Each structure stands twice: as structure tokens, then as C-alpha cells.
Amino acid sequence: MTPHFIRQLIIHTICNVTGEPPENITAKNRIELNTRDWEQIFSRLEATLDIQTGMLTSTERSISIDALTPVLHAKISDDIVI
Structure with missing residues (x-):
């Protein structure tokens, strides 16, 4: 799974939960969330x-x-067992 795919998945998930359009989400440096949305x-x-x-x-x-994209990408890579 590529970092680009993971980034798109993060954006998609945030948009689905918050109802905000992708351009609003990607325009922000940091996204502030309430507890329910975070979870x-x-x-x-x-x-x-x-x-x-x-x-x-x-x-x-x-x-x-x-910042979250490489963290998730590394976590996926760490969890892969060959």
C-alpha cells in the first residue's frame, strides 16, 4: 500500500465522518476534531x-x-509478516 493511497484514505475517512468536502480538509494544516469524530x-x-x-x-x-500518513504507512509495513 503506497503512502499516496493511505493519504487519500485518511482524507476520505475524515470527509465521511465530518461531512466536510476534501478541499476543506486538505486546505488545513491541522484538523481539529471532537472526541466522537476522532474515535x-x-x-x-x-x-x-x-x-x-x-x-x-x-x-x-x-x-x-x-504527519499521519507516514506513521500509518510504517505501521502497515511493520505488521506485514512474510
């Missing part, structure tokens, strides 16, 4: 990517798509 976004991302990020229990409610 929905990370539970969907974890389920889709079949990983555990530990972000569900985080007290942080602000994310950067550009």
Missing part, C-alpha cells in the same frame, strides 16, 4: 488497514494528514 476516524482507519495505532485512546484531538 470514528481512527476506528475506521484501524479496521480498514487492519492495524492498531493506539490513537483511539489518545487525548490529542488534532491531526496533520501529512
Whole structure:
């Protein structure tokens, strides 16, 4: 799975949960979320990517798509067993 695909998945998931259009999401440097949206976004991302990020229990409610993308990509790569 490429970092570009993961970035698009993050944007898609945020848009589906918050109802905001992609251009609004990508225009922001950091995205502020309420607790409900945060939990929905990370539970969907974890389920889709079949990983555990530990972000569900985080007290942080602000994310950067550009910072999150390589974290998720690395997590997927770490979980691959050959």
C-alpha cells in the first residue's frame, strides 16, 4: 500500500465522518476534531488497514494528514509478516 493511497484514505475517512468536502480538509494544516469524530476516524482507519495505532485512546484531538500518513504507512509495513 503506497503512502499516496493511505493519504487519500485518511482524507476520505475524515470527509465521511465530518461531512466536510476534501478541499476543506486538505486546505488545513491541522484538523481539529471532537472526541466522537476522532474515535470514528481512527476506528475506521484501524479496521480498514487492519492495524492498531493506539490513537483511539489518545487525548490529542488534532491531526496533520501529512504527519499521519507516514506513521500509518510504517505501521502497515511493520505488521506485514512474510
